Amino acid sequence: MVSSEATTGTGAEARPAAKTRGRPRSFDRETALEKAILAFWERGYEATSVSDLTRAMDIGAPSLYAAFGDKRSLFDEVVRVYTSRYASFADRALAEEPTSRAAVERTLREAAGVYTDPGHPQGCLIAHAAINCTTPAVADSLRDRRNATIGAIRSRIEADIATGALHAGVNAPALARHAGAMIQGMSQQARDGASREELEALAEIAMANWPRT
Numbered sequence: 001m002v003s004s005e006a007t008t009g010t011g012a013e014a015r016p017a018a019k020t021r022g023r024p025r026s027f028d029r030e031t032a033l034e035k036a037i038l039a040f041w042e043r044g045y046e047a048t049s050v051s052d053l054t055r056a057m058d059i060g061a062p063s064l065y066a067a068f069g070d071k072r073s074l075f076d077e078v079v080r081v082y083t084s085r086y087a088s089f090a091d092r093a094l095a096e097e098p099t100s101r102a103a104v105e106r107t108l109r110e111a112a113g114v115y116t117d118p119g120h121p122q123g124c125l126i127a128h129a130a131i132n133c134t135t136p137a138v139a140d141s142l143r144d145r146r147n148a149t150i151g152a153i154r155s156r157i158e159a160d161i162a163t164g165a166l167h168a169g170v171n172a173p174a175l176a177r178h179a180g181a182m183i184q185g186m187s188q189q190a191r192d193g194a195s196r197e198e199l200e201a202l203a204e205i206a207m208a209n210w211p212r213t
Contacts, residue, residue: 029067032057036068037078037085041121045075045129045138075129075138079145082125086114090149090183099165100156104179105207111183112199115190124187150180170211182206 039056040048050071054061068074089110097103115123130142154176160166186199 027057027059027063032059032067033077033081036074037082037125038120040075040078040129041082041125044131044133045135046133072135072138076141079126079129079141083145086120087124087126089114091152094152094156100153100160101165101207101210103156104153104210105203107179108182108186108203108206109200111186112196112203115187116194116196116199123191124184127184127187128191146180146184149183150176153179165213166211167213175211179206 035057036053039053043052048071050061050064053071053074054064057064059067064074068077090107093103093106093110097106111124121128126142126145130139130146133139133142154172157166157170157172157175161168161170161172182202186194186202189199189202
């Protein structure tokens with residue numbers, strides 16, 4: 001016969017039964033996600049295993065799967081949060097600066113600071129995570145993001161040509177890809193140990209070659 005204590009949920013006997021209703025999550029999801037960002041940023045997608053992630057995030061595999069899904073789902077969320085938290089400087093510059101030249105110059109200078117910040121891995125996660133990536137869907141997604149940035153730069157260049165801020169003979173696709181190559185190259189240079197000052201010097205050279213009206 002069930003006692004009134006067990007039925008009402010009072011008393012010592014009821015406490016073990018309460019646990020069967022499910023324990024609250026024992027980790028902070030945002031903290032764990034930030035640790036996953038740093039892990040993928042440091043190692044790339046392919047080289048980061050689930051065991052690497054559980055160690056970095058300080059959680060068990062069941063908790064990882066319950067909170068984030070599989071490795072690919074976690075990575076997709078990592079990229080979204082990384083883009084808004086660390087890599088939004090290019091979008092802001094393109095939206096806020098009056099010309100493509102000013103936007104690209106600001107982007108390169110801010111990239112020099114972000115890519116060499118000692119508070120996190122060097123370079124750009126979106127550029128580095130694609131290296132040696134053998135998962136086509138991941139590689140395609142990262143390539144699309146990089147190409148979207150180049151496309152946005154091209155749109156600003158073409159707008160400047162239309163208004164006369166740049167002369168009509170400027171090759172907008174090539175100039176946009178040059179800017180994209182600088183951004184991506186600075187990421188690799190940062191991972192190879194280049195300082196902020198060295199990357200800022202590269203930015204100055206790049207902008208010295210930017211066409212004028």
